Amino acid sequence: MFSKILIANRGEIAVRVIKTCRRLGIKTVVVYSEADADSLAVEMADESVFIGPAPAAQSYLVADKIIEACKQTGAQAVHPGFGFLSENAGFAQRCADEGVVFIGPNPGAIQAMGDKIESKKFAEKAGVSCVPGHIGEIDDTAHAVRISEEIGYPVMIKASAGGGGKGIRVAHNRQDVEEGFPAVRAEAKASFGDDRIFIEKFITSPRHIEIQVLGDKHGHVVHLFERECSIQRRNQKVIEEAPSPLLDEKTRAEMGAQAVALAQAVGYDSAGTVEFVAGQDKSFYFLEMNTRLQVEHPVTELITGLDLVEQMIRSAYGEPLAFKQDDLKINGWAIESRIYAEDPYRKFLPSIGRLVRYDPPAEGERETYRVRNDAGVREGDEISMYYDPMISKLCTWAPTRIEAIDGMARALEDFYIEGLGQNVPFLAAVMDQERFRSGALATSYIADEFPEGFAGTAPTALQTDIMTAAGVAMHRLLAARAGGAPRREWTVLVGHDSRVVAVDETDGVLSLYLAGEDRTLTLDDVVWLPGRPQFKGALNGVPFTVDVAPAAEGFVIRHRAAKRKVLVLTARSAELHGKLPEKAAADTSKMIISPMPGLIVSMDVEVGQTVREGEIVCVIEAMKMQNIIRAEKEAVVKTVSAKAGDSVAADEVLVEFA
Ligand code: ADP
Ligand code: ADP
Ligand code: MG
Numbered sequence: 001m002f003s004k005i006l007i008a009n010r011g012e013i014a015v016r017v018i019k020t021c022r023r024l025g026i027k028t029v030v031v032y033s034e035a036d037a038d039s040l041a042v043e044m045a046d047e048s049v050f051i052g053p054a055p056a057a058q059s060y061l062v063a064d065k066i067i068e069a070c071k072q073t074g075a076q077a078v079h080p081g082f083g084f085l086s087e088n089a090g091f092a093q094r095c096a097d098e099g100v101v102f103i104g105p106n107p108g109a110i111q112a113m114g115d116k117i118e119s120k121k122f123a124e125k126a127g128v129s130c131v132p133g134h135i136g137e138i139d140d141t142a143h144a145v146r147i148s149e150e151i152g153y154p155v156m157i158k159a160s161a162g163g164g165g166k167g168i169r170v171a172h173n174r175q176d177v178e179e180g181f182p183a184v185r186a187e188a189k190a191s192f193g194d195d196r197i198f199i200e201k202f203i204t205s206p207r208h209i210e211i212q213v214l215g216d217k218h219g220h221v222v223h224l225f226e227r228e229c230s231i232q233r234r235n236q237k238v239i240e241e242a243p244s245p246l247l248d249e250k251t252r253a254e255m256g257a258q259a260v261a262l263a264q265a266v267g268y269d270s271a272g273t274v275e276f277v278a279g280q281d282k283s284f285y286f287l288e289m290n291t292r293l294q295v296e297h298p299v300t301e302l303i304t305g306l307d308l309v310e311q312m313i314r315s316a317y318g319e320p321l322a323f324k325q326d327d328l329k330i331n332g333w334a335i336e337s338r339i340y341a342e343d344p345y346r347k348f349l350p351s352i353g354r355l356v357r358y359d360p361p362a363e364g365e366r367e368t369y370r371v372r373n374d375a376g377v378r379e380g381d382e383i384s385m386y387y388d389p390m391i392s393k394l395c396t397w398a399p400t401r402i403e404a405i406d407g408m409a410r411a412l413e414d415f416y417i418e419g420l421g422q423n424v425p426f427l428a429a430v431m432d433q434e435r436f437r438s439g440a441l442a443t444s445y446i447a448d449e450f451p452e453g454f455a456g457t458a459p460t461a462l463q464t465d466i467m468t469a470a471g472v473a474m475h476r477l478l479a480a481r482a483g484g485a486p487r488r489e490w491t492v493l494v495g496h497d498s499r500v501v502a503v504d505e506t507d508g509v510l511s512l513y514l515a516g517e518d519r520t521l522t523l524d525d526v527v528w529l530p531g532r533p534q535f536k537g538a539l540n541g542v543p544f545t546v547d548v549a550p551a552a553e554g555f556v557i558r559h560r561a562a563k564r565k566v567l568v569l570t571a572r573s574a575e576l577h578g579k580l581p582e583k584a585a586a587d588t589s590k591m592i593i594s595p596m597p598g599l600i601v602s603m604d605v606e607v608g609q610t611v612r613e614g615e616i617v618c619v620i621e622a623m624k625m626q627n628i629i630r631a632e633k634e635a636v637v638k639t640v641s642a643k644a645g646d647s648v649a650a651d652e653v654l655v656e657f658a
Contacts, residue, residue: 001317002026002076005103007045008066009081011376012392013293014041017079020309029073031066033059035384040376047073054386060084063091070100077101077316079309083164083388086292087114103316105215105270105291112266113289117160117198123286126265128258131277131285133200144181145174147199154202157181159188159195163290164388165236166191166625170202187626205442206277208232209244209284211259212300214311215268218320223256224300224308225330230441231430233348234625238423238446239430240296241335242303245401245439251282262289271297271312280442295338295393298374302334302397333401335408341389343421344454349596350389350622351421351650354382357533360392361414369398369407383420385597385622391422401439405431413545413560416534426454429561459494459562462539467557468492469512469521470535470546471566472503474555476510478530491574493554495564498574553577592629592655594648598622602644605655609637617655620648629654 004027007014014030018041021028030045035054042048049069052059059065061084070078078100080086089110095102104110113119120135134147137160148155148171157180159167167188169180181197189195207230215221228244229237247255259274273294278284297308315321343351358379363371375392383389394415396407409431415424430436433449442448459467471492480486492501502513510521519539527536528548535557536545547558554567569577601619605611611631620627635657642654 002101002313004029004046004073004075005077005079005313006031006049006066006070006073006075006100007041007079007081008060009079009084009086010036010039010041010060010387012374012390013081013295013376014039015044015376016374017081017309018044020307020313023307024310024313026313029069029075031060031069033386035382035386039381040378049073054384056084056386063088063094066091067094067098067100070098075100077103077313079103079312080292082290082292082295087163087290089114101316103270103312105268105272109266109268109270109272110291113262113268113272113291115160116158116162116288117196119289120198120286122266123262123289126262128262128274128286129284131200131203131287134198136198138181138197138199141178141181144197144199145177148174148177151199151201154204155199156202157184157197157199159184159192160198161188161192161194161196163192165232165234168235183626203277203279203285205444205448206230206279207244207246207441208237208275208287208443209246209255209278210273210275210294211255212294212297212308213259213263213268213272213274214308214315214321215263215270215272216315216321217269217318219264219267220321220324221260221263221268222321222323222325222328223259224304224306224328226252226255227294227296227299228441229296230443231436231445232443233446235443237296238338238340239335239427240299240338241333241401241404242299243330243333245441246278246280246282248282251284255284258286262286270315271308277443295390296336298372298393298395299334299336302370302372302395303330303332304328305331332397332399333404334395334397335401335404336393336395337408337412337427338393338423339391339415339417339427340423341383341391341420342423343596344423344426345456346421346595347453348423348426349421349627350385350625352383352385352389352597352622353420355379355391355417356419357416358391358418359416359534360394361411366407366410368403369396369410371396371407371411391417402437405437409560410543410545414534414536416547418533425456425558425561425563429454429457432457432560456563457561459559459564463559463562464494464497464564465512465514465517465519466539466544466546466559467494467562467564467566468499468501468514469510469519469539470537470548470557471555471568472501472512473510473521473523473526473537474528474530474535474548475568476503476505477528481530487570489571491569491571493565493567493569493574493577498578500571589632590635590657591653592617592631594620594642594650594652594654595627595629596620596622597650598627598648600642600644600646600648600654601626603640603642603654605637605640607637607640611635611637618642 006029029047051065085091092102092107212224229240231239275287276284372395398404638658639656
């Protein structure tokens with residue numbers, strides 16, 4: 001076996017690879033950029049090598065620096081993680097030429113499969129069912145329009161070298177193509193240094209189902225079943241699971257066989273993923289093959305008991321697969337939630353900043369489920385604008401899907417993050433949705449279920465009781481500290497909902513008499529101290545965790561996706577409170593405010609100009625993502641306070657209308 005491996009990546013995946021290497025007794029080297037000098041991966045690796053400035057193009061993407069680091073440290077092999085150089089055939093070849101083993105497929109397989117146009121040509125020959133479309137390069141906008149009209153709208157414009165949901169756009173009509181083709185081309189050029197574009201039919205409301213394959217250098221290929229990754233925003237996955245609630249044994253076997261046939265046809269010899277879009281009727285079409293480890297590989301590990309990084313290392317070393325297809329079985333159900341530094345309340349825009357607090361749920365066994373959290377960060381670390389805004393990957397495993405979902409909802413409750421926008425409340429909302437729980441998934445799920453964007457959910461009756469109980473218990477503790485005598489009756493406001501709560505404490509059990517229902521909270525179970533941002537307790541024996549923040553006269557409490565101000569008041573102060581006028585919110589309809597911190601790419605309006613509804617006002621870029629800001633209604637521009645090239649903060653006023 002190798003004695004030393006270099007990891008040409010960062011963050012969560014670098015940490016993930018280190019963990020397996022440690023278990024196998026292999027020494028590790030990580031390379032790092034200026035932005036990652038104090039990272040967890042650098043701390044955990046046996047050795048680390050500095051490779052340059054923060055922008056990936058000057059560090060993680062420079063093959064020379066990676067090869068040089070291998071030579072300098074005597075690393076025999078390179079694990080590329082995902083992203084960066086992982087699907088770069090030139091780099092894999094370069095490693096071979098330099099006598100360093102690339103822990104991934106052979107360069108020929110990457111070449112054939114790593115490119116979407118080439119892989120479709122290949123798949124068609126191997127008898128794999130493909131999305132209808134034009135398998136070839138598109139020259140210019142006129143050509144794009146012609147092809148789109150031949151295929152029939154809607155179509156999808158895609159960068160051949162695309163990945164990570166970048167370089168992809170749906171077009172519903174000619175105007176969309178005329179606008180979208182140059183935009184995708186520019187994005188492809190900027191993100192992948194390759195502006196070849198193709199166009200295929202857009203399958204409406206499909207599901208994303210992919211097959212994990214694994215091969216060795218001795219001609220064996222098996223599949224490790226499927227993952228369903230239909231919950232996506234911006235064509236990028238946020239929640240994945242294995243197995244898929246759609247598939248039956250027959251479809252699973254058919255998709256598995258096609259994936260294995262394709263892998264075998266290209267001499268695939270590592271871990272890889274064959275992605276399909278599937279109709280609700282279980283028809284399926286090949287999308288692309290990812291010739292690398294996939295972000296969501298943990299769910300496959302949880303249902304098969306295999307370590308995919310170990311399997312990749314063994315294959316790269318030349319070991320034959322230690323099992324056959326028939327030896328593999330699906331055990332239970334696993335779900336992954338990608339915890340992102342992004343603001344779900346603002347169209348999931350990336351949010352950068354410091355993890356002022358980072359307190360994930362403990363990993364390991366619970367009564368009905370198991371928790372795994374793959375992270376590359378610690379409290380105090382910074383999520384910078386240079387790389388992917390992923391904070392961690394939270395997984396739960398359980399014998400059944402519903403138990404795994406319930407476990408995920410609880411694990412998300414326990415996840416505490418402060419300092420930047422993050423999507424935990426959104427993920428919790430999905431876990432609580434009947435549609436998600438029923439397994440009726442589609443890639444349009446987020447657009448279908450949150451057409452106006454995510455704004456949190458209204459508390460259910462149970463959640464109102466949870467917030468009430470937490471509020472009363474915290475208030476009681478604070479009052480006791482202040483030397484107040486415990487009262488027997490309070491008026492509790494949860495948002496606008498007001499009710500009288502009789503409270504009785506006997507033998508450490510706080511009983512709350514609520515209209516209709518009695519609830520008890522065992523004070524011994526409560527984990528909270530003044531100043532702590534989370535309150536853990538159990539209502540009628542059912543455990544819960546809420547986030548709490550102090551607010552004038554009370555608390556702001558969040559349980560899952562529901563967030564309310566909670567005030568515990570005497571009858572008299574509640575009465576006074578009811579008479580206070582509500583503060584009016586600022587009128588933001590007459591201005592354009594920056595939805596995220598970023599760089600102004602273009603300012604498309606000037607003072608005095610009349611803009612029509614839908615007209616582009618400006619374009620802002622952050623984390624390599626361009627965000628087009630459009631006018632919501634016809635208006636005359638009164639002021640313009642930013643120009644192309646300016647850095648702007650979130651909420652900064654960019655344009656005001658008369
Ligand atoms: P990437 O390389 O960015 O992962 P993919 O080709 O895998 O790009 O597409 C990403 C996502 O976009 C898919 O998971 C799917 O949800 C959606 N998608 C891609 N192609 C199509 C299509 N032809 N019809 C419908 N949805 C598609
Ligand atoms: P997958 O197809 O494996 O589910 P995605 O397509 O959603 O994953 O994202 C893979 C993308 O992650 C890469 O193409 C790249 O943009 C990004 N990426 C690269 N390196 C890292 C990293 N160290 N951590 C997180 N994301 C990364
Ligand atoms: Mg994909």
